[in-house]
Amino acid sequence: MYIIIVGCGKVGYHLLKALITAGHEVLAIEQDPPRHARIVEELGSVAISGDGSEAALLAEAGANRADVLVAVTGHDEDNLVACQVAKHRFNVKKTIALVNDPSNEKLFKSLGVDVVVSHTNIILAHVEGELTEQPLIHLMPVPRSNLRLVDIHVPPDAEVVGKPLHELVLPPNSLISLVVNRKGQPRIPKPGQLIEPNDEVIAITPPEADEELIAIFTRVGR
C-alpha cells in the first residue's frame, strides 16, 4: 500500500516509523526544513519538504497512485485542505485527518474526509468512562455514516428495568447492538430479553438522539 503522511510532527513521525516497519511504502511531507532534514537523516529518503496541502507538491509526491492520505499537522485548515485536494484532484481512496479542535469533527466529515480523528474527543471518552455519573459515553463513530457507537449505563432505579427489549421505542436510526450485564457478560439483544439493573447498553445511534436515549434508559421510575 502507498501512504502519504502530511505533517511529520510527533504523530506523523511515529506513524511514519510504524508504517515503514509494517512494510508499507510511505512518504511524509513536512513543511519545517530542519525537522524534514532530521527525518531524512534518521530514516532515509522517506520525506519531502513543503506544504502538503498544495496540489503541485501532492502531485510530486505521487498522490495519484496513493491508497491513503493521512493529514496530521497541527493546523486543522491544512489537514482539511490536504484531504480535499487528495480526494478531489487525485482520487485518493481513503483520507484520514486529525482535528486539533474537536468542534471541527462534524465539518470535516460533512466535507467528505473519510476518517476524522479527534484526540481530545478520544481522551474525553476515556475520562467520561471513569465517571459513573456520565449516563452516555461515545465509544466511536461508525465509518461512512452519521452514526456512532455509544454506551449507556442503566441505573438500578431506572423505569426501564424489567421491561423486555422489544417493547422499547427507540429514536429513528437507533439500534441496540449489545447488552453487557453487571457481571460483564455480553448478550446479543433478543426480543423478550429483560433489561436488568446496571446493564451496559451498547447502541448505534445518530448524535441528535443522545438525549432521547438517555431518557429511555436512565429515567427514574416511580
Next chain:
Amino acid sequence: MNILVMGCNRIGAMVVRELVQEGHQVTVMDNTEENLRRIPPTLGARTLLADGTSEDDLRRAGIQGADAFFAIGAGDARNAFAAQKVRFLFQVPKVVCLIYDPIRQQMFRDLGVDAISPSKMISSMLLETLRK
C-alpha cells in the same frame, strides 16, 4: 449590508475601505494587530483581533447577522477552511474566498465554493499589457 471580512492585508484593507464608502456595515477580523492598523479608526469599520477560522470568534464578529463573508487572508488553506466552515455552520447568503493557487481555486469552485484566484487574475492582466 452587513459584511464580515476575514484578513486585513493590503487586499482586505482596500476591500473594507471601499465597502464602507459604499455605505455598508463592515467588520474586519485579523489575527495580527499589525494588519488591523491598516484601518484608520476614523473610517468607521469595526476591527476585531480574532481568528476567522474559529467558530467562537466568528460568532463574536457577528457572523450570524452577516449578509456576506469574505475570507481573503494571505493563506489559501485558512481562507478555504473559514469559507467552508461558515457555509456549514451559518446561513450567510454570500461567502467568497481568495485561493492563490489556481489548481485549488478550480477544485473549490467545482465543490461549489465561490473562490477567486488573485494570482490567475494578475498574471493574465500582466500578459494583457503586452498584447496592447
